[in-house]
Amino acid sequence: MGNQLKKIRESKGMTHDDAAAAMAISRGQYIKLERGERRLNEDYILRASRVFGVPVQMVIAEDDEWSGDGELPSAPIGANFLPFAGTTQAGVFVDVELHANHEPQAVAISPDPRYRQARQYVWQVLGDSMNKAGIHDGMFAVGVDYVDFVAHYRPIETGDIVVVERMRFGGQERERTIKRYWEEPNGVALLPESTNPHHKPILIPKDGVVEGEEIRIIAYVTGSYSLFGKAIFDLDEGQKIHL
Numbered sequence: 001m002g003n004q005l006k007k008i009r010e011s012k013g014m015t016h017d018d019a020a021a022a023m024a025i026s027r028g029q030y031i032k033l034e035r036g037e038r039r040l041n042e043d044y045i046l047r048a049s050r051v052f053g054v055p056v057q058m059v060i061a062e063d064d065e066w067s068g069d070g071e072l073p074s075a076p077i078g079a080n081f082l083p084f085a086g087t088t089q090a091g092v093f094v095d096v097e098l099h100a101n102h103e104p105q106a107v108a109i110s111p112d113p114r115y116r117q118a119r120q121y122v123w124q125v126l127g128d129s130m131n132k133a134g135i136h137d138g139m140f141a142v143g144v145d146y147v148d149f150v151a152h153y154r155p156i157e158t159g160d161i162v163v164v165e166r167m168r169f170g171g172q173e174r175e176r177t178i179k180r181y182w183e184e185p186n187g188v189a190l191l192p193e194s195t196n197p198h199h200k201p202i203l204i205p206k207d208g209v210v211e212g213e214e215i216r217i218i219a220y221v222t223g224s225y226s227l228f229g230k231a232i233f234d235l236d237e238g239q240k241i242h243l
Contacts, residue, residue: 004061005034008052022051024167024214042104046085046121050145050218055119056083060104081106082142084232085121088163090129090177090192090199105232107140112222118148121219123163123176124232130178132193133161135224140231141178143219156217158183163219164190164202168212177202178221 009019020030023044032038040048040060048059084105107122125139135141143163146156156162158181166175179190179202187206192199204215 003040003059005048008054012052023047045104049119050147080108080110082109082111082120082122085123087126088123088176088178089126092175105234108227108231109140109142109225112142115144117152119145128196129192129194129199131195135178139224139226141221141224143221146217146219149220156181156220161221162217163221165216165218167214
């Protein structure tokens with residue numbers, strides 16, 4: 001799989017150090033991704049998409065699909081598919097290297113027409129931390145990229161449902177979870193809505209750092225869906241399928 005990291009980075013006026021820091025990886029890791037010496041898996045693709053502010057399709061375009069002039073190549077994901085961003089599961093941290101060999105995938109859910117100016121992704125929900133909000137184990141949650149949502153629509157507000165990412169050990173381990181956003185005088189509370197008392201609120205001070213962890217909102221949740229049968233496809237399959 002090709003990638004356009006070098007062209008995109010240079011078009012944004014960023015150095016290797018800038019890009020690596022923004023993606024929360026080492027300079028050496030970033031250079032290997034850019035050169036194609038390290039697999040550009042779904043996690044890195046989504047990070048690059050968010051950091052550079054470009055669609056997923058542009059990150060993974062082949063050289064003959066995009067010349068670096070800013071034009072979007074023909075999308076490898078069909079109009080009825082969204083990029084699969086992985087799973088969300090409260091309280092579970094995973095080593096990002098465990099997913100290093102995962103090929104990018106797409107989910108058979110159409111983009112939300114209300115948010116055409118924003119990148120949209122799909123997560124599969126594991127667990128019951130938001131079951132009282134109607135987001136149940138195994139369902140798919142659609143989210144609008146946080147940066148795009150704030151830039152084109154409005155700020156995140158109390159009562160919104162969001163995808164939250166907690167990272168530790170320099171970004172080597174991460175947890176992604178869905179919570180209700182609630183503003184407090186000293187920061188933000190991210191609240192579960194669950195019949196399971198095991199799930200507790202996450203309290204974020206204004207600097208976003210809690211005991212060595214970096215916590216950030218990565219998406220505004222627009223809906224959740226139950227799909228029957230095969231729902232997740234490799235990008236090549238998604239390009240060929242028309243629902």
